Amino acid sequence: MRIILTKNYEESCEKVAQILLSTVDMHKDACLGLATGGSMEGVYVEVLNMLSQRNLSFKNVKTVNLDEYVGIPPEHPQSYRHYMNVHLFDHIDIDKKNTYVPSGVCSPEETLAEFKKYLFDHPRKLQLLGVGSNGHIGFNEPDSSLDAEAHITNLNDQTRKDNARYFSSIDEVPHQAFTMGIGDIIKASKIALLIHGRNKIKAVQELLGHTRISTQCPCTVLKLHPNVDVVLTEELYRSAGF
Ligand code: F6R
Secondary structure (H helix, E strand, O other), X not given: OEEEEEOOHHHHHHHHHHHHHHHHHHOOOOXXXXXXXXXXXXXXXXXXXXXXXXXXXXXXXXXXXXXXXXOOOOOOOOOHHHHHHHHOHHHOOOOHHHEEXXXXXXXXXXXXXXXXXXXXXXXXOEEEEOOOOOOOEOOEOOOOOXXXXXXXXXXXXXXXXXXXXXXXXXXXXXXXXXXXXXXXXXXXXXXXXXXXXXXXXHHHHHHHOOOOOEOXXXXXXXXXXXXXXXXXEHHHHHHOOO
């Protein structure tokens, strides 16, 4: 695991954006695993900034997102499809037919079959990840199976509370989501994990300390992956006691 320490959130986002763009530079037809959430917003801002200064096409790139809320249609402002369009896809030359975000409103069986097939057919050169305050990756909550494939998960109370900031009340936060399983996440050739926010201190301690790999803190499975970059501020790293 390579730990990249930065001065601030903006620099963390720059590092992750550089990793994403150098993947596309090296593999013009790469499949990228993408993430949403507050931490990733700055990464996509940086990607767009960097693209405004260099010529790099996403014409042959394919993408697949980690997750989507069950019951939220693609055009809903809090859907992850909408997030991806607004933060990235609408501003680059990618063909949206090459971007996959599971549908929150189609038949669950069909969506899961389609999600699994897409992952099988498109091995990812890179997977971007954030981490939840409870250590989740994708929406693999504590106690998730470490080898799971794409599935529907129940969002736990902490995750619903953390994400309530995007909805008008906690009651509107969905109770379930489609998510890549941990088994899918770790199949990506390379993983770039951005850890942002003081509420992630416990996850930093569990991931970067000499603790066990545990289903109680799903991000600890990344200790097993041979090619992971973990990007966080020096301040967060020190606050976690390192
Ligand atoms: C998002 C995702 C989640 C988030 C995590 C952190 O697609 O899969 O695991 O990365 O919940 O979210 P933020 O960045 O909002 O703290």
